[in-house]
Amino acid sequence: MELMKVDNWFSITVGLARYLVKNASSIRSVFWDSMCGNGIFLQTEVWDAGSRFRCFRAPGAQRDDAIIRLIDWGADESPRVSGIADLELIxxxxxxxxxxFDSEIDSDIVKAIESMVGLIFF
Structure with missing residues (x-):
């Protein structure tokens, strides 16, 4: 088994979700006591499965947009809270x-996005 690590924010297909549920016991036995297992279990499983699952981003890819998430990594390497000034960027x-997002810091951006997508978040 070759251990792989990429971002632990991910989106998966239904097929991959079924595979993970079906193999949950063996995955748990390998990664349960690991340090930072959430950053390696999925990528390792997908990598070891070979071409059975299409990935938007292959392990080791360096493109910032490959995880299809807009994240502004602040100066302290922690995601910066987006505000209304970021609306056009978004x-x-x-x-x-x-x-x-944090509605206690800037509720205007949350309301603007709710309006854009036509949803109400609780």
Missing amino acids: RNSRMMFARK
């Missing part, structure tokens, strides 16, 4: 997801 992004 609107013009090709990303499917964005991180990170």
Whole structure:
């Protein structure tokens, strides 16, 4: 088994979800006591499965947009909280997801995005 590590934010197909559930016991036995297992279990399983699962981003890929998430890594290497000033960036992004929002810091951005997508979040 070759251990792989990439971002632990991921989106998966139904087929991969079924594979992971079917193999949960063996996956748990390998990664349960590992350090930072959430950053390696999925990527390792996909890598070891070979071409059975199509990945948006192969392990080791360096493209920032490969995880289809808009994340502004702040100066302290922690995701910066997005605000209303980021609305155009978010609107013009090709990303499917964005991180990170805090309605206690800037509720205007949360309301603007709710309006854009026509959803109400609780």
